[in-house]
Amino acid sequence: MEIRKANANDIPELAALMTQLGYPTTIEKMKLRFTHIESSLSYYTLVATIDDKVVGMIGLVIGFYYEMDGSYARIVAFVVDSDYRNKGIGMKLIEEAENWARSTGATGIGLNSGKSQERENAYKFYIKMGYAEKSIGFVKSLI
Numbered sequence: 001m002e003i004r005k006a007n008a009n010d011i012p013e014l015a016a017l018m019t020q021l022g023y024p025t026t027i028e029k030m031k032l033r034f035t036h037i038e039s040s041l042s043y044y045t046l047v048a049t050i051d052d053k054v055v056g057m058i059g060l061v062i063g064f065y066y067e068m069d070g071s072y073a074r075i076v077a078f079v080v081d082s083d084y085r086n087k088g089i090g091m092k093l094i095e096e097a098e099n100w101a102r103s104t105g106a107t108g109i110g111l112n113s114g115k116s117q118e119r120e121n122a123y124k125f126y127i128k129m130g131y132a133e134k135s136i137g138f139v140k141s142l143i
Helices: 008-021 027-039 091-102 117-128
Strands: 002-005 043-050 053-064 070-082 108-111
Touching: 002 091, 008 027, 008 043, 008 053, 008 070, 027 043, 053 091, 070 091, 091 108, 108 117
Parallel strands: 070 108
Antiparallel strands: 002 043, 043 053, 053 070
């Protein structure tokens, strides 16, 4: 397994992984999204590959605290292909994401994950990786 920075050649697999994560998308839409993401220095995307096949991804963004000095990283997308789960791929992606966050000077890292039955395994995984349940999130559509 190799963990590397994502590139434009990974777009078809990224689209498929977003669909597995519960956000159906097309290659064309993923291409547009990835173009925007890659143009921002605040974003960073890693993929896990096995035999040159993308089997997982993690997308991060750096932000700045209002309530204290410093910056933090936020995991905004994270998924391992359903055929490759429970093989340590997610753990490696998280570890590499945390290493990248540290390299930027971030003092913390966080993510949002629902606690629904369909995300139960993910929730347990985050606890195992040392993440603490902290807050309740709210969303509102602006369109």
